[in-house]
Amino acid sequence: MIVAEQKAPASSPQDFDKSCLIEENEVNELIDKTTEILLSQPMLLELIPPLNICGDVHGQFLDLLWLFECGQFPPQANYLFLGDYVDRGRYSIEVMCLLMAFKIKYPNRFFMLRGNHECNPVNESYGFKVECMTKFEKKGVAMWNHFGHLFNCLPVAAVVGDKIFCVHGGLSPNLKTLDTIRKVPRPIETPGAGLLCDLVWSDPDKGISGWRFNDARAISYRFGSDVIRQFLDRTDLSLIVRAHELVKKGYDVMGNKQLMTIFSAPNYTGTFNNNAAIVTVNEKMDVAVIILNVKMRHGTSYLFSEHFDVERAETVS
Template identity: 40%
Template sequence: MMDLDKIIASLRDGKHIPEETVFRLCLNSQELLMNEGNVTQVDTPVTICGDIHGQLHDLLTLFEKSGGVEKTRYIFLGDFVDRGFYSLESFLLLLCYKLRYPDRITLIRGNHETRQITKVYGFYDEVVRKYGNSNVWRYCCEVFDYLSLGAIINNSIFCVHGGLSPDMTTVDEIRTIDRKQEVPHEGAMCDLLWSDPEDVDTWSLSPRGAGFLFGKREVDQFLEKNNVQLIARAHQLVMEGYKEMFDGGLVTVWSAPNYCYRCGNVAAVLKIDDDLNREYTIFEAVQAQNEVGNAIIPTKKSQMDYFL
């Protein structure tokens, strides 16, 4: 048996985890995640967290400011890796918490939890730099394939990384997707991870090159058809940490403060209580992590700079 508490302590300190330990962590996580549906049922009270992007010190602040996983239930909306300097430690810490407290933490797949994207935006390079090979990256990518595509809180709040899809308009349809694969370039699974809300009249092409832009009409139709009150999603940098749109029918939550160590934004998490009231907690970047920003880590550039 692995000593999870010991591994958690090491990860929180940003210490090196042996490759064999990562392999076992990832294998155990797959076995656990395999039994979860595409859309995980979650009870209140729960705290919703947006993109983390490898900012380990800020993830620790997030737990500190919002109660901690020992006594709080969490949903993380994906994008655990890339951009930040501690993608591996951030992702493995969340996996350890998932294994240690399976009912207290729900992990949803983001558009960065893919082989293709992590090869461009930093996670692959980070692992090769830390281990001298890509094995650990491979183990993590296999876990990505098992992550849920969404969550539903008290049958009333739908959580997803990106947004809606014209191909699937009900939560029940989303439950039928074969999620155990690399994210396709089009179709419903792609849209859930890539789409964005925007003031548009109808489905429009996304400048990201994947997913769609969708407006109030699509949100209202989805809420009514699925008898839910709110869509909670992440995926887009919000300078104030969160942004409600469409008469409060949709909220974007962003949990990576001073994104990329230079954006100057604050971060937020959203607590939903038993009466479905919303309470936002705002937090700022940790100084210790900003100092890491002096170490320049090369990442390959591509034409897809729409993530910022």
């Protein structure tokens, strides 16, 4: 069984960088089975809490294990990941294999959305293609393309408990109703403009109102608090949870706490010394944030939970 098999680790970090602990045929099997499950589920997921929500991982496999240690491994907890599993970190394939294994084993309790890096024209330039070619050598390009098909089948948004809209990037001027997302066909490439592009690429901006071109990314839009409020009113939702941007403390809020940005790759690329965060939603729809304190990374786990409903903080061990 692919999920249960454990192989001896590489003899050094350098060896681990150049090899994959899972055989090529096993990775292909994971991709095929995961793709089949993804296409059996809708483009807009409708999920029931309790649920943990995680942001960008970016190939940081050991930190992904730390996330699960803090938030509990499946099936003790249900999960929704918001995308950007690959690129920049050195272990994107290992990250994907673990997430796919959980998706296969717990298809109705473990969910993955698409990020802007789950797109071959993007991850060709930011490390994932090179990683595939390094670890699978002559079959690396074929493996990269196989992953590309899987990425084209990922759902792009979710609604949790009928009140929380979850997406990788943000909103779109083309997003009039949630049915607009439901009607997007799959498999589909991420286009350079339009609804799907905006959902994985756009960013909120506290300093503007309305829509502005996203100059920093040279694609999609920035949007203000007024856009957030109008979208939530129009769809009868209460909160947007999104990822896509590094935030130093692991999370940030905007628009009278109507939008939350989370980032789940601690000490991103080994240089930013940032915390990571997990959003938790319980059966009562109470929303909390677990902070993974990067300064305590090699010591006792430190979890800082901010409960937005009662404006208090507590430390747990």
